[in-house]
Amino acid sequence: MGLVSQDAINQMRALMDQVEEPLQRTFQNVHQGYINETLVRFLKAREWNVSKAHKMLVESLNWRVQNEIDNILSKPIVPPDLYRAVRDSQLIGLSGYSREGHPVFAIGAGLSTFNEASVHYYVQSHIQINEYRDRVILPSASKKHGQPITTCVKVLDMTGLKLSALNQIKLLTILSSIDDLNYPEKTNTYYIVNVPYIFSACWKVVKPLLQERTRRKVQVLPGSGRDELLKIMDYTSLPHFCRREGSGSSRHSDSGSEDCYSLDHPFHQRLYDYIKQQSRINEAVEPVKQGSFHVDFPEPPAEEAEIAKTIESELHKFGNGNGISDSLNGLKINHD
Template identity: 85%
Template sequence: MGVASQDAIDQLRALMDLVSEPLRATFQNVHQGYINETLVRFLKAREWNVSKAHKMLVDCLNWRVQNEIDNILSKPIIPPDLYRAVRDSQLIGLSGYSREGLPVFAIGVGLSTFDKASVHYYVQSHIQVNEYRDRVILPNTSKKHGRPITTSVKVLDMTGLKLSALNQIKLLTIISSIDDLNYPEKTNTYYIVNAPYIFSACWKVVKPLLQERTRKKVQVLPGSGRDELLKIMDYACLPHFCRKEGSGSSRHMDSGSENCYSLDHPFHQELYDYIRQQSRLHEAAEPIKQGSFHVDFPEPQAEGSEIAKTIESELNKFNLKINGD
């Protein structure tokens, strides 16, 4: 790291030393003892501009306080059947760890339907996974490896991607904006697998719109990506949809314990048990209420809005082409 970068970190750290409660308390939940690494993430997200990174970080902390994000891991989605419905329609899971110790998150982009609950439940679920990753998984793997591990790997399964994805763009833009503004630079690499033609068509026009640092993180792998992914992780850590040769996947191709999207997978069992345990600790002060945990949605960033519009335009063109044929 160069002198200029270290100067930027020192300047931002001096500014953050000035914040008072309750921002100071929520900042501890963000950095988990890895302050410099956290400052670097926000500096990278703002091209190493200290003033802009400081504003971004303070805005993030205010968002956390205003939306009680520190308490979101004590707010289970109940009843369990509703949570299972969310899991069945918002496909995400932890399949294992890379050989460097980075968590490997699998995301079923193509087969997620987001049609079993309100937007608020999906946003709540997404933020809970983020917070569990940052406050439990990453600190644990950092301790295990004896060094800071503050990012993860994401494997995006495009199996089943259809024109109906248009219906999900608004929700996906909301979730993407929450991540961009409040969880920046948490993904080391995005691996795209099982990409159908429709994805390839969109990717050609979306790729130039991405910032260079984001573009460099995206790798589109052939087929299921198995051979390439085995270079960075063991077979046991591959997402279930990457374990066979070629392309193609299925939401239900494996049993619950193998399918990392499923509520029956160990990751989701541990996550749900953790949230229920945390809720019991808060029960005396505040009884559990049924209903979603509402979080203010940020205005989509200019880049995200442009990308969403471009994808929508390309999908519409694709639809016209198919119907024209």
């Protein structure tokens, strides 16, 4: 790390030592003992401008305090049928780990419908997975490998993309903005697989709008991406939709335990049990309530708004027919 970078980190640490106690407490949940690595993420997100990075981090910590994000892992989505409906329509899972120890998150970009619950439940679920990743999965991986592992890999499956993306732009912009402002630089690489023609056409328009550091992270792979992904992970860590040699995938694999989206997958079982356990610990203080855990939605950054507008415009150009893709889910790549 260069002298300039180290100087920026030292300046950030000095500034963070001055923030008030509530922000210090929530900052501990953010950095999990890896303070420098956390400061570097925010510095990267603001092009190493210390003043802007500090402002971004403090605003994020205030957002966490005001919305009780530290307690979100003790707030289950109930009843269980509603949680299952959220899982079936917001497709995400942990398929395994790369050979370097980074968690591999699989995202069903094309087949997620987000139509089984209110926006607040999807936001709650999204943040819970982020927090579980940062507070449980990444610290565990760091301990196992004996070095800081503070980022993940994401594999986005474009199977089943439809023009219905237009109905999801608002929600996806909310989720993307939450990540950009509060969980920056958490993803090493985005691998995009099972790509239809329409994605390629939209990608040409959207790619120039992304920051250079984001563009460098995106790799569009041929077919299911299997051969390329096997260079960085074992077969057992491949998402189920990448295990075919050709392109295309199905919503469910033959085995429910292999479908990393499924509530029956070990990752979701552990997450569900963890939230239930945390809920029981807090029950004596505050009984579990029906209803979603409301979080304030951030105003999307100008770049986010421009990307969403461009995607909407591009999709309209393609019209209504012939399996037109839900390109937004794939193109709304967070700058995290």
